[in-house]
Amino acid sequence: MKILTVNFLTCAVKACKSSPLSFPLHFQDAELEQSDIEYNAAFLRNILPRVDWEALKITANELGFTTVPIEKPDLTPTSTATDKNPVRLPINTSEPQATDEKTMRDLHTLLLETEVREGKMVCGNCGHEYKIKEGIANFLLPSHLV
Amino acid sequence: MLPTPSTAHVDLNRIYEPSEDSYLLLDTLSSPSETAFLTHRFSQNSTAAPDPAPVVLEVGTGSGVVLAFATANARSIFGRDDILAIGTDVNRFACQATRQTVLGASQGHNDNSALASKSGGNTMLLAILNADLTNPMRLGMVDVLIFNPPYVPSSDVPEATLSNAKSTAGSFEHDSQLLTLSYEGGVDGMEVTNRLLEQLPEVLDCERGVAYILLCQQNRPEEVVKRIHDWGEGWSVEIVVRSGKVAGWEKLCIIRIWRIQEATPF
Ligand SMILES: [Zn+2]
Numbered sequence: 001m002k003i004l005t006v007n008f009l010t011c012a013v014k015a016c017k018s019s020p021l022s023f024p025l026h027f028q029d030a031e032l033e034q035s036d037i038e039y040n041a042a043f044l045r046n047i048l049p050r051v052d053w054e055a056l057k058i059t060a061n062e063l064g065f066t067t068v069p070i071e072k073p074d075l076t077p078t079s080t081a082t083d084k085n086p087v088r089l090p091i092n093t094s095e096p097q098a099t100d101e102k103t104m105r106d107l108h109t110l111l112l113e114t115e116v117r118e119g120k121m122v123c124g125n126c127g128h129e130y131k132i133k134e135g136i137a138n139f140l141l142p143s144h145l146v
Numbered sequence: 147m148l149p150t151p152s153t154a155h156v157d158l159n160r161i162y163e164p165s166e167d168s169y170l171l172l173d174t175l176s177s178p179s180e181t182a183f184l185t186h187r188f189s190q191n192s193t194a195a196p197d198p199a200p201v202v203l204e205v206g207t208g209s210g211v212v213l214a215f216a217t218a219n220a221r222s223i224f225g226r227d228d229i230l231a232i233g234t235d236v237n238r239f240a241c242q243a244t245r246q247t248v249l250g251a252s253q254g255h256n257d258n259s260a261l262a263s264k265s266g267g268n269t270m271l272l273a274i275l276n277a278d279l280t281n282p283m284r285l286g287m288v289d290v291l292i293f294n295p296p297y298v299p300s301s302d303v304p305e306a307t308l309s310n311a312k313s314t315a316g317s318f319e320h321d322s323q324l325l326t327l328s329y330e331g332g333v334d335g336m337e338v339t340n341r342l343l344e345q346l347p348e349v350l351d352c353e354r355g356v357a358y359i360l361l362c363q364q365n366r367p368e369e370v371v372k373r374i375h376d377w378g379e380g381w382s383v384e385i386v387v388r389s390g391k392v393a394g395w396e397k398l399c400i401i402r403i404w405r406i407q408e409a410t411p412f
Contacts, residue, residue: 001272001273001275002270002271002272002273004230004270004272005232005272005273008201008232008272008283008284008287009275009282009283009284010282010283010284010285011282012277012278012281012282017285017348023284042228043199043228043270045196046190046196046197046198046199046228047199047228047230048196049196049197049198050198050199050201050230075196076195076196112270130282134242135245135273136238136241136242136245136273136274136275136276137273137275137276137277137282138238138276138277138308139234139275139276139277139278139281139282140236140276140277140278140306140307140308141278141281141307141308142307142308143305143307143308146278146305146307
């Protein structure tokens with residue numbers, strides 16, 4: 001299960017869906033595995049609009065990833081190349097491309113190359129634990145929660 | 147014809163094998179009318195600006211042949227190959243098999259080497275989840291939902307719960323119950339499909355969302371279509387293909403349900 005997945009998931013208990021505490025689910029005892037996927041900047045750029053950044057930061061933090069930027073990278077063509085945003089310029093004068101590239105490659109590693117093999121995801125609202133075994137998360141609920 | 151993914155590894159004692167209904171879904175998704183519809187719906191507006199990658203969810207993946215086909219042939223079907231694929235199945239063995247089928251099809255680790263070249267490696271299998279229908283999905287996250295439901299009328303539907311999965315795990319009884327779950331649909335064969343239909347408005351993306359659901363004649367597809375018409379102006383529904391033995395009981399069809407934008411006044 002790729003890390004990006006948890007950004008699309010919530011607690012399977014119906015009553016939890018409306019609670020902001022049910023998203024993101026919180027990783028515990030996660031065993032990670034890195035796979036090697038070819039870096040594709042265009043693909044990543046189309047994935048980022050789908051990512052809830054606050055949730056991703058929580059997830060990354062729980063898994064020990066420290067390189068996620070505070071703000072989602074702004075990838076609209078106008079903001080990266082032009083001088084519409086002069087505040088950014090002094091920071092980026094030396095090798096601005098390299099900085100962006102590094103950020104994007106770190107995100108590629110986190111979102112797409114990292115798989116959770118074992119562990120669990122816990123709902124922040126009801127506390128239900130969803131176990132992950134051999135990369136497959138079990139979201140089946142006990143009868144009394146269905 | 148686009149190549150069919152290999153499912154040679156699928157354990158047929160525990161997992162629904164690719165059948166007439168599965169192949170009807172493959173043919174429909176890759177038909178000229180549906181690829182035109184999907185390509186138009188998901189075409190990238192510009193190559194310069196980011197364009198959100200579509201999330202494709204298959205519910206009840208079974209062998210995984212449909213999800214594997216959709217991801218490996220994403221360029222032909224959706225007009226783009228940056229697809230994020232997720233599958234769910236109540237059967238853990240099906241989840242494992244699906245992962246293998248999807249990865250095999252997109253990496254070319256099977257007989258159909260032609261599949262590998264199609265995807266360009268951009269389609270991404272996010273996860274196969276051991277789950278009932280769309281239960282763990284966040285609201286509004288799915289762009290394309292595909293469902294080949296258990297549609298055969300039966301006296302009742304086995305409950306897909308954690309307790310049931312555990313109590314008989316590993317036994318012959320468990321295996322046959324898993325298979326039963328893959329085709330028994332309760333009253334009119336519609337009990338599971340009706341639960342899925344209830345979830346659609348919550349789970350489908352509010353602009354781009356579209357769902358393909360397979361039905362058999364005993365599900366009374368015309369009535370299902372009529373019911374969905376009553377969902378209101380933001381929805382459209384159509385029977386996009388009919389097939390199967392006309393005289394036999396298993397005459398199949400596939401309905402497409404999609405969100406439409408209310409007309410904007412000039
Ligand atoms: Zn919960």
